[in-house]
Amino acid sequence: MDGPVLCAQGLVKEFRGFRAVDGVDLSVAGGTVHALVGPNGAGKTTLFNLLTGFLKPTEGRIRLGEHDLTGRRPEQVARHGVARSFQITSLFAQLTPREHLQLALAGGTGLTWRFWRSDRTLDRFSERAAELLDEVGLTDHADIPAGTLAYGRKRALELALALALDPKVLLLDEPTAGMGVEDIDRTVDLVRRVREGRTVVMVEHNMSVVARLADRVTVLQNGRVLVEGPYDEIRDDPRVVTAYLGDPDVAR
Numbered sequence: 263m264d265g266p267v268l269c270a271q272g273l274v275k276e277f278r279g280f281r282a283v284d285g286v287d288l289s290v291a292g293g294t295v296h297a298l299v300g301p302n303g304a305g306k307t308t309l310f311n312l313l314t315g316f317l318k319p320t321e322g323r324i325r326l327g328e329h330d331l332t333g334r335r336p337e338q339v340a341r342h343g344v345a346r347s348f349q350i351t352s353l354f355a356q357l358t359p360r361e362h363l364q365l366a367l368a369g370g371t372g373l374t375w376r377f378w379r380s381d382r383t384l385d386r387f388s389e390r391a392a393e394l395l396d397e398v399g400l401t402d403h404a405d406i407p408a409g410t411l412a413y414g415r416k417r418a419l420e421l422a423l424a425l426a427l428d429p430k431v432l433l434l435d436e437p438t439a440g441m442g443v444e445d446i447d448r449t450v451d452l453v454r455r456v457r458e459g460r461t462v463v464m465v466e467h468n469m470s471v472v473a474r475l476a477d478r479v480t481v482l483q484n485g486r487v488l489v490e491g492p493y494d495e496i497r498d499d500p501r502v503v504t505a506y507l508g509d510p511d512v513a514r
């Protein structure tokens with residue numbers, strides 16, 4: 263583990279005067295899995311969107327190593343090596359997982375759509391596409407339309423698309439949301455696999471998933487950092503227990 267790769271200082275996000283994120287300092291160490299948790303409405307998604315450039319902070323700064331990412335647009339943030347897992351809605355129902363990955367890899371080289379359409383051009387990316395499909399366990403489902411994939415496999419494809427950007431920092435927004443036990447277990451294994459050599463920031467509602475994956479945990483409440491530390495420490499912290507009372511959903 264090296265120094266912090268991703269840092270936020272004094273981050274504030276106001277929506278019409280309401281501070282959804284209210285002065286958050288965050289320091290994510292290289293090579294770690296860092297979980298952002300907290301009861302509903304704590305500001306997790308807003309913070310996630312700030313870190314990936316989908317929202318601009320009202321105040322505060324975001325740094326990636328030496329680079330100041332404050333106010334950068336999502337594409338610029340991604341180009342600096344911060345990738346978020348795509349939303350399922352961004353998948354093309356008729357394209358196969360392999361085609362999705364070949365297009366994503368071709369996009370990273372700056373080729374235009376005109377070139378993407380040429381099969382020969384896409385062939386250049388077939389080897390890397392196959393590796394990524396294997397990494398997320400989709401080899402056996404590589405050539406069927408993405409629209410027909412089961413939910414957990416769509417999420418795996420989104421993850422592979424984020425990995426195609428070869429990110430330094432991978433951000434996952436509730437990777438297990440809406441999943442049954444089996445898909446959750448598979449996703450935990452998947453994140454364990456893809457974290458190798460990477461830094462992962464993960465918003466996660468399910469505390470047993472956090473327990474299994476996270477090196478450090480930041481607990482948010484009312485837009486602020488309530489507690490931060492290793493999972494084993496924050497789990498029994500009375501402030502965390504109190505924050506989660508009234509949100510039994512989280513304590514699953």
Ligand code: ADP
Nearest residue numbers: 277281282300301302303304305306307308309
């Ligand atoms: P979490 O992901 O932890 O559940 P959110 O970041 O989604 O919390 O929301 C934090 C607070 O900010 C909530 O009170 C929510 O209603 C509010 N909020 C989030 N996005 C907006 C928005 N675009 N406009 C107004 N209020 C918002």
Ligand code: MG
Nearest residue numbers: 303306307308
């Ligand atoms: Mg949320």
